[in-house]
Amino acid sequence: MVPIEDWFGQYAVEGCIVNAYFLYKNRQIRERFEAGLDLHDYIGLDGLVMTDSGAFQGFTRPLLLKNKTIVAFQDGIGADVVSPLDIVTPPGDSRSVADRKLHKTLQRVREAKALVKQGVLAGVQQGGRFPDLRRRGVEELMAIGVEYLAIGSLVPFFTRNHNLRFVGAVLRDARAAAGPDIPIHVYGAGDPLELPFMVALGADVFDSSSYAHFAKGGWYMTPFGAIREPGPLLAGEYVCECHVCAGASGPQEVFADAGKLAAHNLWTITDTIRRVREALAAGSLDRLIGEILDRHAAWRPQSDLKASWESLHG
Numbered sequence: 551m552v553p554i555e556d557w558f559g560q561y562a563v564e565g566c567i568v569n570a571y572f573l574y575k576n577r578q579i580r581e582r583f584e585a586g587l588d589l590h591d592y593i594g595l596d597g598l599v600m601t602d603s604g605a606f607q608g609f610t611r612p613l614l615l616k617n618k619t620i621v622a623f624q625d626g627i628g629a630d631v632v633s634p635l636d637i638v639t640p641p642g643d644s645r646s647v648a649d650r651k652l653h654k655t656l657q658r659v660r661e662a663k664a665l666v667k668q669g670v671l672a673g674v675q676q677g678g679r680f681p682d683l684r685r686r687g688v689e690e691l692m693a694i695g696v697e698y699l700a701i702g703s704l705v706p707f708f709t710r711n712h713n714l715r716f717v718g719a720v721l722r723d724a725r726a727a728a729g730p731d732i733p734i735h736v737y738g739a740g741d742p743l744e745l746p747f748m749v750a751l752g753a754d755v756f757d758s759s760s761y762a763h764f765a766k767g768g769w770y771m772t773p774f775g776a777i778r779e780p781g782p783l784l785a786g787e788y789v790c791e792c793h794v795c796a797g798a799s800g801p802q803e804v805f806a807d808a809g810k811l812a813a814h815n816l817w818t819i820t821d822t823i824r825r826v827r828e829a830l831a832a833g834s835l836d837r838l839i840g841e842i843l844d845r846h847a848a849w850r851p852q853s854d855l856k857a858s859w860e861s862l863h864g
Contacts, residue, residue, distance in 0.1 A: 560793075561820045564597045567757040570624045570633075571604025571613065580623075589628040600631035600672070600757070605702075606738075609638040617658040621665045629669045631698055634662040636674040639703045648678030655702075656690050663694055672700040672735065675724065679707070684720050688727040699728050700735040701753070708744050712775075712846075713854040717744075718751050718862040725752030742822040743775045743846065746839050747859065749826050761819055765811035770804065771818040773825070774845040775853075780805055782849065792817035 568589065573579050583589075589599055601624040604613055617635040624632040635658055637651035655676045662671050673696025677683030691699060701724060707716045724734055733754045739745065740758020748756070761771070769776040772788050780801035782788050790796075794814040795804055804810045829835040843856045 561816055563595070563820065565599065565630075566593070566595060566597070567600040567602055568593060568629075569604065569607075570601035570620060570627075570629070571607055571615065573627070574604075574615070574620060574623050583623075583627045587627070592627075598630050599628075600735075601627075601629040601633060602757075603633040603635040605633070605636045605638055605674075608635070609640075618661055618665055621662040621671075625666045625668050631672055632662070632666050632669045633672045633700070634658045634674060636676060636702055639676040639678040641679045641703075641706050643678045645678075645680055645683075648676070648680055648683055651678070652676045652683050652687050656687065656694075659691065659696065660694055663696070670698050671696055672698045674700045674702045674737075676702050678703065679716070681716075681719055681723065685723050685727065688724050692727060696732075698733050698735065699724060700737055702737050704736055705738040705744075705758075708739075708741075711852070711854045712743065712850075712858075714747055714751075714858040715861060717748070718858075721748060721751035721753055740819055741776065742771050742773050742818050743842070743855075745819075745822050746826050746829075746835065746842060749830070750835055750839060751862075756823075758819075761815035762812045764815050765808045768805070768808075768811070769815075770801075770811060771815040773818065773822055774842055775850055777849075787845075787849075790814065790818070792821070 573583070590596060593599065603620045603624070604615065607613060615635070620635055621632060636655040639648050639651045643651065655674055659673050673691035673694060675684060675687040675691065677687045688699065701720065704717060704720060708714065721734070728734060734752055735755035735757070736748055736753045738758050739748060739756040740760030745756060764771055764776055768778050770778070774788065783801040792814050794810050794817065798804050798810065804814055825838065826835065829838040843859060846853060847856050
């Protein structure tokens with residue numbers, strides 16, 4: 551098991567996202583920043599550091615925090631990319647609720663745009679399950695002048711049996727409206743299975759604590775979908791080359807230890823990004839996706855992944 555403070559080097563991490571809400575709410579930590587501590591020094595990473603505003607925490611609890619306060623805090627501590635306090639819009643929200651949340655999110659992005667002086671502001675798209683609201687959100691963000699686009703509340707649509715139809719429509723619309731040069735970040739995307747498809751659909755950047763959440767639930771990540779039993783590994787259908795699996799006596803040892811599962815999962819995510827980058831450089835992303843589709847379909851015949859992907863290319 552690799553200590554968390556060594557994971558940046560162990561996994562060749564080039565950037566990360568940090569929850570600024572928890573930093574701000576901790577008085578002792580906040581006072582250290584007010585005394586001049588830089589965010590990069592605090593976390594020990596000489597790379598790109600993005601901060602999250604606490605918007606997701608606001609989905610489940612009162613934050614007692616103003617957008618302008620947390621935005622100014624993020625910019626002041628040295629975040630490279632700053633997030634506004636957007637309003638999370640889950641798939642179940644009605645049109646009127648989604649419209650209201652989109653309007654409020656856009657208001658907060660406009661407010662934040664005037665406050666961010668050192669970093670880059672992430673313009674967050676909301677809109678729930680309504681494509682026209684999503685489309686309007688991106689168009690208004692471009693009018694505001696954001697240089698970094700973050701897609702909010704999208705991952706839950708993929709987790710519904712790995713269906714890419716809505717995800718694909720949203721990402722394609724966003725890329726068309728944003729143009730080829732603006733980075734598109736999908737908040738919360740961290741399942742290795744989804745990343746190659748999202749890249750093919752126009753996304754560039756991802757963040758997630760999925761490696762830990764999956765491990766807590768007993769899930770072992772693979773490029774072809776997460777599994778809860780070591781059967782495919784014991785059958786030789788997948789061989790993991792990570793340091794955790796290589797150092798274990800067998801798959802059962804990794805499955806039995808949540809810490810080892812988390813370390814393995816993080817390696818799988820970063821290795822997937824490496825493989826996607828190599829495929830992009832070689833012009834072979836379609837081939838990589840085809841291999842994933844075939845293996846995933848063999849493991850999960852009831853999954854919507856292959857049919858939904860084919861529907862996007864019909």
